[in-house]
Amino acid sequence: MAGKHFAVFLQAMVQRFFKLDKNYILKEAQQSVRQELLQQMVAFVKEEYLRQSNPLGLIDDTVRTIQQAEEPSTRQLHDFYHILAGIYRYRHGSNQLELLFDGASHFEKYQQEWCSIFTEWYRQFCQKPGFIKAVLEVSVFYPKDRKGQLAEARMRAFLSQQFNDLRIHKRYGILQSKTA
DSSP states (O other), rough: OOHHHHHHHHHHHHHHHSSSOHHHHHHHHHHTTHHHHHHHHHHHHHHHHHHOOOOOOOOOOOHHHHHOOOSSGGGHHHHHHHHHHHHHHHOOOOOOOOOSSOOOOOOHHHHHHHHHHHHHHHHHTTTTTTHHHHHHHHSSSSSSOOOOOOHHHHHHHHHHHTTEEEEETTTTTTEEEEOO
């Protein structure tokens, strides 16, 4: 029952990222590639961890666990994904459709642009060891019998640091930070 309430809360949070979030085609395009992009991100994070933290390729329990995690869970990363998608729509999402002359639909165009920027962002984020640790914690090392609230909070804190010009509120959504 608590999981159902959290899902309703998360959906309400996603719906009110910011008051003028009206680009429904972009939202749908982002949602359609969520699982694929999160799996790509986790795979890249695993590779980056091994490259940065284990350049000699020594095998210990941690490395073995990371290498053997073929289908890590991305469920705990959905909130992170929705916040990033909302930030993208806040910064780049206009609800004014442009004329496309290449034969692609707006859905396809938005999907391609979002995949490109999401990939660029997580590659930049991987330069921070805290991001790699948090992603591995919620995807590879996440115990099935506990809630990932601490790791999810770490992911939200990371986003707040990365996008310090924005404030992310559970109740009010994404707002521009007031600068002094």
